[in-house]
Amino acid sequence: MANLHDVAKAAGVSKATVSRYLNGSLQLPARTAKAIDDAIKRLEYVPNPHARRLSLGRSDTIALVVPDISTPFFATLVAAVETEADSRGLSLALHATLNRPEREATYLDLIRQGHVDGLIFVTNHVANPALAEKLNSAGPCVVVDEDVVGAHVPKLFCDNEQGGYLAGRHLAESGHRHVLFVGGVDQMVSGARRYQGFERGMREVAADDVLIERSRGDYSFEAGREAGRAFISRGRGRPTAIFATSDELVIGLYEALGDSELSIPRDVSIVGFDDVGPLHLFAPPVTAVRQPVRDLGKYALALLLDAEPMTPAPPSNETLLPVTLIERQSVAPPP
Amino acid sequence: MANLHDVAKAAGVSKATVSRYLNGSLQLPARTAKAIDDAIKRLEYVPNPHARRLSLGRSDTIALVVPDISTPFFATLVAAVETEADSRGLSLALHATLNRPEREATYLDLIRQGHVDGLIFVTNHVANPALAEKLNSAGPCVVVDEDVVGAHVPKLFCDNEQGGYLAGRHLAESGHRHVLFVGGVDQMVSGARRYQGFERGMREVAADDVLIERSRGDYSFEAGREAGRAFISRGRGRPTAIFATSDELVIGLYEALGDSELSIPRDVSIVGFDDVGPLHLFAPPVTAVRQPVRDLGKYALALLLDAEPMTPAPPSNETLLPVTLIERQSVAPPP
DNA sequence: AGAATCTAGTAAACCGATTTACTTAACCTG
DNA sequence: CAGGTTAAGTAAATCGGTTTACTAGATTCT
Numbered sequence: 001m002a003n004l005h006d007v008a009k010a011a012g013v014s015k016a017t018v019s020r021y022l023n024g025s026l027q028l029p030a031r032t033a034k035a036i037d038d039a040i041k042r043l044e045y046v047p048n049p050h051a052r053r054l055s056l057g058r059s060d061t062i063a064l065v066v067p068d069i070s071t072p073f074f075a076t077l078v079a080a081v082e083t084e085a086d087s088r089g090l091s092l093a094l095h096a097t098l099n100r101p102e103r104e105a106t107y108l109d110l111i112r113q114g115h116v117d118g119l120i121f122v123t124n125h126v127a128n129p130a131l132a133e134k135l136n137s138a139g140p141c142v143v144v145d146e147d148v149v150g151a152h153v154p155k156l157f158c159d160n161e162q163g164g165y166l167a168g169r170h171l172a173e174s175g176h177r178h179v180l181f182v183g184g185v186d187q188m189v190s191g192a193r194r195y196q197g198f199e200r201g202m203r204e205v206a207a208d209d210v211l212i213e214r215s216r217g218d219y220s221f222e223a224g225r226e227a228g229r230a231f232i233s234r235g236r237g238r239p240t241a242i243f244a245t246s247d248e249l250v251i252g253l254y255e256a257l258g259d260s261e262l263s264i265p266r267d268v269s270i271v272g273f274d275d276v277g278p279l280h281l282f283a284p285p286v287t288a289v290r291q292p293v294r295d296l297g298k299y300a301l302a303l304l305l306d307a308e309p310m311t312p313a314p315p316s317n318e319t320l321l322p323v324t325l326i327e328r329q330s331v332a333p334p335p
Numbered sequence: 336m337a338n339l340h341d342v343a344k345a346a347g348v349s350k351a352t353v354s355r356y357l358n359g360s361l362q363l364p365a366r367t368a369k370a371i372d373d374a375i376k377r378l379e380y381v382p383n384p385h386a387r388r389l390s391l392g393r394s395d396t397i398a399l400v401v402p403d404i405s406t407p408f409f410a411t412l413v414a415a416v417e418t419e420a421d422s423r424g425l426s427l428a429l430h431a432t433l434n435r436p437e438r439e440a441t442y443l444d445l446i447r448q449g450h451v452d453g454l455i456f457v458t459n460h461v462a463n464p465a466l467a468e469k470l471n472s473a474g475p476c477v478v479v480d481e482d483v484v485g486a487h488v489p490k491l492f493c494d495n496e497q498g499g500y501l502a503g504r505h506l507a508e509s510g511h512r513h514v515l516f517v518g519g520v521d522q523m524v525s526g527a528r529r530y531q532g533f534e535r536g537m538r539e540v541a542a543d544d545v546l547i548e549r550s551r552g553d554y555s556f557e558a559g560r561e562a563g564r565a566f567i568s569r570g571r572g573r574p575t576a577i578f579a580t581s582d583e584l585v586i587g588l589y590e591a592l593g594d595s596e597l598s599i600p601r602d603v604s605i606v607g608f609d610d611v612g613p614l615h616l617f618a619p620p621v622t623a624v625r626q627p628v629r630d631l632g633k634y635a636l637a638l639l640l641d642a643e644p645m646t647p648a649p650p651s652n653e654t655l656l657p658v659t660l661i662e663r664q665s666v667a668p669p670p
Numbered sequence: 671a672g673a674a675t676c677t678a679g680t681a682a683a684c685c686g687a688t689t690t691a692c693t694t695a696a697c698c699t700g
Numbered sequence: 701c702a703g704g705t706t707a708a709g710t711a712a713a714t715c716g717g718t719t720t721a722c723t724a725g726a727t728t729c730t
Contacts, residue, residue: 001447003686014710019688028708046448050389051686054715059385061428069417072612075410082404082431091450093396094429096417112336113381115426254616281589283618338716349680354718363678386716389685 002043010039022047061091062304063116065107067099067124072276073247073293074122077145080297081120088301090117099125111139118304120144125218126187127151142307144300147189154307156300159320160190161197163289166325167243167271168201170287175333176241176269178211182227182253183245183273185216194245194273213239224252231268232260240334241269247277250286265332275326285328292321337378345374357382396426397639398451400442402434402459407611408582408628409457412480415632416455423636425452434460446474453639455479460553461522462486477642479635482524489642491635494655495525496532498624501660502578502606503536505622510668511576511604513546517562517588518580518608520551529580529608548574559587566603567595575669576604582612585621600667610661620663627656 008015011032018036020026028036039045053059064081066074078094085092093116097103104123108131110116118140123131132150135141142154171179181198184191195214202210215230217223224244231238231253244250250272257264264270264284272279272288279286303319343350346367353371355361363371374380388394399416401409413429420427428451432438439458443466445451453475458466467485470476477489506514516533519526530549537545550565552558559579566573566588579585585607592599599605599619607614607623614621638654 001449004688005686013708015687016689016710016712017708020709023688025689026709032708046444048389048686049448049450050385050394051715052688054383054385054389054717055686055688057715068414070407070411070414072405072407072410075407075413076405078410078413078429079403079405079431082429086430092429094413094417094427095421096414109381113384114336115384251613251616258616277613278586278617281586281593281617282613283616339718340716348678350717351680351682351719352678355679358718360719361679367678383716386685387718389687390716390718392685 001048002045003048004045006043007036007039007045010043011035057114058117059091059115060089061093061116062301063093063095063107063110063119064122065095065097065104065119066122067097069094069096071248073274073291076276076293077122077297077300080294081301084298084301088305090301097123099123101125101128101131104131105134108134108138108141111141118142120300120304121148122146123148126185127189140304140307142300142304144296145190149189154303155318156296156303157190157318157320158291158296158323160193160323161200162320163273163291163323164194164197164199164243164245165201165204166197166323167194167273167289168198168203169205170201170325170327170331171241171243171269171271172202172205172210174241174269174331176239177206177209177334178213178239179241179243180213180215180227180231180239181243181245182215183217183219183223183249185218191245194243198243211239219246219248221248221252221255224249225256226252228253228256228260232256232262239268241271241331243271243273245273247272247274247279247288249273250279250282250288251277254282254286265330267335269331269334271331280328282330284330287328287331288326290324290326292323295321336383337380338383339380341378342371342374342380345378346370392449393452394426394450395424396428396451397636398428398430398442398445398454399457400430400432400439400454401457402432404429404431406583408609408626411611411628412457412632412635415629416636419633419636423640425636432458434458436460436463436466439466440469443469443473443476446476453477455635455639456483457481458483461520462524475639475642477635477639479631480525484524489638490653491631491638492525492653492655493626493631493658495528495658496535497655498608498626498658499529499532499534499578499580500536500539501532501658502529502608502624503533503538504540505536505660505662505666506576506578506604506606507537507540507545509576509604509666511574512541512544512669513548513574514576514578515548515550515562515566515574516578516580517550518552518554518558518584520553526580529578533578546574554581554583556583556587556590559584560591561587563588563591563595567591567597574603576606576666578606578608580608582607582609582614582623584608585614585617585623586612589617589621600665602670604666604669606660606666615663617665619665622663622666623661625659625661627658630656 004015008018082092095107122144123146127149132148135151144156215227272286275288275290339350343353417427430442456478457480462484467483470486479491550562607621610623610625
């Protein structure tokens with residue numbers, strides 16, 4: 001491959017001239033410019049990215065750290081970030097943590113070690129103080145989707161409280177008073193907020209008449225299946241509706257309930273959260289709170305790049321994206 | 336950040352000594368080694384990746400080029416490649432083409448331009464001779480999932496012919512004789528092979544008694560919806576079963592058929608392909624040929640790295656991964 | 671004792687761009 | 701025509717590793 005020196009020689013000028021001409025820091029008369037352009041074309045010159053990065057001290061690459069890539073939610077998020085990165089001429093280095101905390105910490109080092117200029121961090125489990133500390137000193141990064149308590153970096157979430165509220169109001173308005181909230185172990189901020197909103201929504205309609213039970217767990221298929229099995233085994237006196245706070249939980253619940261005598265929504269109503277997968281094709285189609293996942297990815301990068309000057313971030317600087325309730329057929333009045 | 340020079344000074348040796356010690360090309364007595372180790376620890380030294388790459392002439396990064404990231408199929412593929420790359424200490428640069436041919440060509444330049452050491456190429460549309468030519472001179476790369484005719488690089492596909500065969504045999508054995516094959520425009524190798532296998536499977540059971548129609552199109556939702564609408568509007572005399580050759584097509588078909596009077600599998604049987612999404616939760620659960628997508632990703636990287644010596648590849652060097660038929664409830668005898 | 675070998679390193683040339691500070695020649699101005 | 705300005709560049713340092721070829725001193729061999 002031709003390098004800058006080759007081009008300079010072919011054009012009869014010096015390296016510096018070519019470099020500065022290409023970067024626009026030097027105005028050249030038409031003849032010289034043409035000589036350089038011709039040499040570049042003839043030699044098929046392309047700047048060596050590693051030399052460039054070493055010299056400039058930046059990589060024009062950003063890292064995206066996600067728990068998993070293969071779930072529809074994160075896949076969509078990744079796609080959105082990639083699109084946005086590409087449109088800004090940045091490369092995207094993708095890293096999956098599979099929720100191993102030591103991996104999360106390792107990947108945060110990518111910034112300081114110079115691999116990437118910035119990092120978008122997405123986690124899926126309860127925050128850990130050491131991680132927050134590490135985030136604070138990691139360099140330019142933003143936290144997306146799930147909060148990391150104690151991290152003073154720009155944050156971008158969907159409006160979980162509002163999502164919970166919409167679900168709660170909808171179930172209460174459909175007549176439900178005794179409901180089960182599934183997912184989002186207490187320490188997870190997203191879960192806590194969804195719960196708060198959910199309770200607020202229900203009470204706004206039915207005041208003190210509501211009884212909300214909680215099935216703690218993460219957002220996984222398995223947690224959904226387990227909640228479903230536990231629900232089935234309770235017999236009479238069980239709640240009349242379930243708010244499942246992720247697509248995976250909905251799927252797990254559908255699987256478990258599908259194996260039982262219980263019918264949705266005749267015996268139990270269900271409201272989901274995320275609405276990224278093809279929930280409209282399930283039997284019955286799932287009523288769910290839809291997260292604006294593409295926007296989450298798109299604005300995450302904007303937030304990262306605009307925040308890069310590292311203004312000492314105020315203790316809390318969250319951006320919330322609005323959510324919507326998509327009504328389908330998994331909700332009916334209680335039996 | 337501390338650099339090699341700082342470490343050398345702190346340890347009282349030269350840069351070369353530290354570098355060679357770290358790379359194992361120099362044996363040192365315990366005292367010197369300890370001095371270096373201590374200095375590294377104290378200064379928190381981490382090699383600068385750009386300097387390293389410039390010097391070594393490689394990036395320890397590979398690129399993955401896919402049509403789209405957000406579909407379950409590609410998301411799973413990406414996840415598998417990432418896992419494998421990570422376990423080998425490689426970074427993954429992710430690029431989505433969204434099926435814009437000029438993008439595909441651009442991304443192939445990443446190798447020659449030195450951005451990455453190798454590239455896994457996945458396309459989703461009919462091959463184009465210019466692209467094949469470009470692949471041949473692009474450097475270390477492999478083609479996965481969909482063939483690019485004319486490219487003489489290592490290739491990895493699932494066994495599309497066998498997948499078609501399993502579907503065809505299954506439908507014929509269920510009594511179907513008049514069927515519709517949806518997807519895989521003719522020039523696409525995956526589609527052609529699925530069709531060949533499909534025909535072979537049906538004829539093996541029903542010989543000359545079979546009538547196979549084709550609905551051409553790509554593997555998209557929209558093509559599925561269209562095929563579904565066309566199917567519905569035909570009234571009597573329409574095929575009794577449909578082989579939809581991607582998850583997206585299945586979803587499109589389900590959507591269209593769901594809006595009609597037709598019931599699956601009472602009025603029409605459906606066999607899908609891919610089986611990556613939650614097809615078991617659809618109404619009714621979808622019988623489908625399952626692709627081993629994770630293996631596709633995993634072996635893709637292996638193929639790339641093992642093939643890197645660039646042995647002048649024989650005109651055809653394909654690896655095929657076995658597929659399986661997952662029987663659920665979208666197939667029944669014809670009405 | 672002199673030669674050969676081994677140990678423990680090192681100086682300096684890369685890799686290929688970027689950038690600062692400087693030069694040279696031409697041109698203008700009063 | 702001295703002095704200043706502008707145009708059109710350039711030499712050389714820098715980014716931070718890697719690697720080759722080499723050396724000074726110690727040990728072993730004959």
